[in-house]
Amino acid sequence: MNTQYYASQNGQQQQQQGQGWSSSYSQQNSVPPNNFYNGGFAQNGSPSNGYAIQQPMVPSGMGQMVAAQQAGFIPSPFYQSQQQYQMSYSDSFENFDDNGSNGYNNYVDSGSGYNNKGYSGSEMNGWGGSGGEYTENNLFHRTNSGINFDKYENIPVEVSGDSVPAAIDNFTDAGFGPAVMENVNRSGYSKPTPVQKHSIPTLLANRDLMSCAQTGSGKTAAFLLPIIQHIMAGGSEMIKPPSFNNGRRTYYPSALVLSPTRELAIQIHKEAAKFSYKTNLQTAILYGGRENYRDQVNRLRSGAHILIATPGRLIDIIEQGIIGLSGCRYLVLDEADRMLDMGFEPQIRKIVGQGMPPKTARTTAMFSATFPKEIQLLAKDFLKENYVFLAVGRVGSTSENIEQRLLWVNEMEKRQNLMEILMNEDPNNLVLVFVETKRGANDLAYFLNRQHIRSVSIHGDLKQIERERNLEMFRSGQYPILVATAVAARGLDIPNVRHVVNYDLPGDSDEYVHRIGRTGRCGNLGIATSFFNDKNRGIGRDLKNLIVEANQEVPDWLHQVAAEGRIGSGSRGGNRRFGATDYRRGNGGGSFGGNFNNYGPSAPNSGFGGGNAFGGSFGGPRRPFTNGGFGAHSSLSSSSNGGFGGGQRRGGFNNGMNRQNGGGFFSNNGSQAPIDHWQAPRA
Numbered sequence: 260m261n262t263q264y265y266a267s268q269n270g271q272q273q274q275q276q277g278q279g280w281s282s283s284y285s286q287q288n289s290v291p292p293n294n295f296y297n298g299g300f301a302q303n304g305s306p307s308n309g310y311a312i313q314q315p316m317v318p319s320g321m322g323q324m325v326a327a328q329q330a331g332f333i334p335s336p337f338y339q340s341q342q343q344y345q346m347s348y349s350d351s352f353e354n355f356d357d358n359g360s361n362g363y364n365n366y367v368d369s370g371s372g373y374n375n376k377g378y379s380g381s382e383m384n385g386w387g388g389s390g391g392e393y394t395e396n397n398l399f400h401r402t403n404s405g406i407n408f409d410k411y412e413n414i415p416v417e418v419s420g421d422s423v424p425a426a427i428d429n430f431t432d433a434g435f436g437p438a439v440m441e442n443v444n445r446s447g448y449s450k451p452t453p454v455q456k457h458s459i460p461t462l463l464a465n466r467d468l469m470s471c472a473q474t475g476s477g478k479t480a481a482f483l484l485p486i487i488q489h490i491m492a493g494g495s496e497m498i499k500p501p502s503f504n505n506g507r508r509t510y511y512p513s514a515l516v517l518s519p520t521r522e523l524a525i526q527i528h529k530e531a532a533k534f535s536y537k538t539n540l541q542t543a544i545l546y547g548g549r550e551n552y553r554d555q556v557n558r559l560r561s562g563a564h565i566l567i568a569t570p571g572r573l574i575d576i577i578e579q580g581i582i583g584l585s586g587c588r589y590l591v592l593d594e595a596d597r598m599l600d601m602g603f604e605p606q607i608r609k610i611v612g613q614g615m616p617p618k619t620a621r622t623t624a625m626f627s628a629t630f631p632k633e634i635q636l637l638a639k640d641f642l643k644e645n646y647v648f649l650a651v652g653r654v655g656s657t658s659e660n661i662e663q664r665l666l667w668v669n670e671m672e673k674r675q676n677l678m679e680i681l682m683n684e685d686p687n688n689l690v691l692v693f694v695e696t697k698r699g700a701n702d703l704a705y706f707l708n709r710q711h712i713r714s715v716s717i718h719g720d721l722k723q724i725e726r727e728r729n730l731e732m733f734r735s736g737q738y739p740i741l742v743a744t745a746v747a748a749r750g751l752d753i754p755n756v757r758h759v760v761n762y763d764l765p766g767d768s769d770e771y772v773h774r775i776g777r778t779g780r781c782g783n784l785g786i787a788t789s790f791f792n793d794k795n796r797g798i799g800r801d802l803k804n805l806i807v808e809a810n811q812e813v814p815d816w817l818h819q820v821a822a823e824g825r826i827g828s829g830s831r832g833g834n835r836r837f838g839a840t841d842y843r844r845g846n847g848g849g850s851f852g853g854n855f856n857n858y859g860p861s862a863p864n865s866g867f868g869g870g871n872a873f874g875g876s877f878g879g880p881r882r883p884f885t886n887g888g889f890g891a892h893s894s895l896s897s898s899s900n901g902g903f904g905g906g907q908r909r910g911g912f913n914n915g916m917n918r919q920n921g922g923g924f925f926s927n928n929g930s931q932a933p934i935d936h937w938q939a940p941r942a
């Protein structure tokens with residue numbers, strides 16, 4: 260048994276009672292330092308019990324209840340009454356980004372002790388220009404790629420659009436200036452990943468782009484490098500100088516990158532600083548959280564050629580006249596499907612409508628690993644008509660570097676199963692555990708610490724400083740377990756995460772793809788274990804398809820669950836997965852045949868014609884997603900091999916597949932749902 264996760268104050272072996280575990284834990288005496296936290300919770304537990312670290316993780320108002328429950332080993336509220344369960348609240352759709360509506364509009368710190376003290380994020384010493392605040396060491400300190408990096412070459416690539424710029428094979432072919440090229444080298448990137456090979460020349464040619472590639476395959480550099488190159492090469496032409504209005508200075512970034520979460524914004528900002536290191540280019544960041552408001556605004560004063568922001572805070576700053584978007588030549592939506600779903604779409608429209616050059620006068624790029632068809636359709640509003648669509652692998656597929664394990668685990672057995680997983684985990688690995696609710700995250704982290712497993716949590720109810728510190732303590736390995744809500748599902752790149760546990764599965768298979776994508780990044784291998792039970796039947800079929808597609812073993816019970824015919828993962832219906840390609844290809848799957856570039860000898864070339872099977876029966880311009888989608892899926896899925904091509908299984912999928920559309924969308928009756936029905940309802 261590995262014991263490094265365990266920590267105790269007294270050095271004695273302990274045996275847990277009342278939970279059915281009898282493991283003995285060796286002691287590491289590494290109780291977390293209390294001074295990471297800002298106190299105020301001492302009444303909730305005895306400081307001498309060694310768990311003081313837990314208390315600040317409990318949101319105010321819940322501390323006493325949770326502490327009492329934990330201290331007495333009362334089961335968590337999660338397992339108690341329905342009423343209590345409902346008191347917990349999902350992190351899925353809120354608190355990703357504090358915005359004006361949360362009361363932070365005009366917040367100026369008044370003694371919280373956080374701001375103006377130089378604290379500015381876990382890894383960073385500030386948000387200022389790219390050169391000033393970072394050192395070469397903390398920007399370029401790790402080698403990223405794993406043993407499967409070269410296998411990216413074998414992933415088939417679909418590119419569509421008019422006169423698509425030719426892909427590059429090497430970074431040296433991109434025409435980067437010496438400073439950018441040097442930063443590529445400093446980063447240890449010896450060759451571009453497929454998404455970079457195509458996206459970089461496309462954006463360098465100022466073409467709009469919708470770019471879809473698996474998690475961890477290098478999308479960030481794919482948009483940052485060409486933007487930095489453009490701004491550097493364009494010089495003052497590219498930069499609108501600040502203006503004075505009513506005594507206030509307004510700054511005009513040349514490029515805007517929008518991120519759905521604060522931590523992802525921080526990460527992208529650091530990447531931007533990395534690639535613009537030792538240049539005059541200034542990067543800036545704006546994201547929610549009251550403690551960092553003034554600091555962020557102050558740092559804008561040194562200029563902001565590239566601004567990375569979360570939408571709510573950006574709107575707030577725009578409304579105050581501190582930022583103007585009329586100089587913005589580049590707009591990037593990272594995690595674009597999330598940015599355009601119902602939670603963020605109004606904010607994105609507002610931002611784009613606030614003086615930003617029209618789409619014909621800017622370059623717009625969208626990146627994600629998943630891109631449901633309904634969101635692709637929405638995305639059109641922001642893209643020039645002749646945008647380039649790029650898909651590396653099937654859109655929405657999981658990385659084959661991730662070993663996906665599914666366990667049937669009833670609610671009451673989840674903790675025990677998690678303990679078993681953690682006990683068998685290599686102590687040098689980081690483990691990311693996803694739960695559904697903020698309270699669930701608190702409870703589980705608290706529980707694990709009581710079991711002497713060093714854990715921290717991250718969710719939308721923590722103060723921003725706690726979020727960042729907890730994330731950093733996880734990243735550094737000091738606390739090797741992070742219990743997270745969906746706030747950590749997308750984009751985060753933490754090198755040593757070797758295991759993701761879906762303690763609570765999400766209701767949406769795209770969310771699953773992003774969550775497990777926190778491991779198995781950049782050619783490294785990872786494991787994703789998901790606890791499945793009756794509550795998750797809705798996602799069963801989608802999960803089965805993802806696992807089959809990744810050539811992995813499907814448990815017998817999952818075959819059964821999938822066959823039961825409960826369709827669709829919570830939000831958008833299961834069938835959307837099979838429309839996951841460029842929706843503009845609406846005239847029969849056959850058109851796919853000639854449009855894939857095969858980067859490797861082992862890529863399944865023959866598969867790409869698979870859509871032909873559907874060409875006849877689904878053709879027609881008014882059903883834009885249907886045919887291409889099936890074609891792409893059947894071709895890329897190594898296991899389906901024609902199984903979708905009109906045989907019995909296909910028939911099963913087609914009939915009544917789409918709940919929202921009354922079965923019309925993919926159904927054989929040919930009816931077409933109105934576009935506004937494709938808006939995904941929130942789970």
Ligand SMILES: Nc1ncnc2c1ncn2[C@@H]1O[C@H](COP(=O)(O)OP(=O)(O)OP(=O)(O)O)[C@@H](O)[C@H]1O
Pocket residue numbers: 403404447448449450451452455472473474475476477478479480627628749750751752776777780781
């Ligand atoms: N060409 C390259 N060579 C080596 N490492 C690379 C290269 N490109 C990117 N990386 C590294 O790969 C890791 C994953 O990259 P990145 O975070 O951009 O992935 P992503 O595709 O945006 O993932 P996600 O979908 O989860 O957001 C990072 O650590 C990055 O530094």
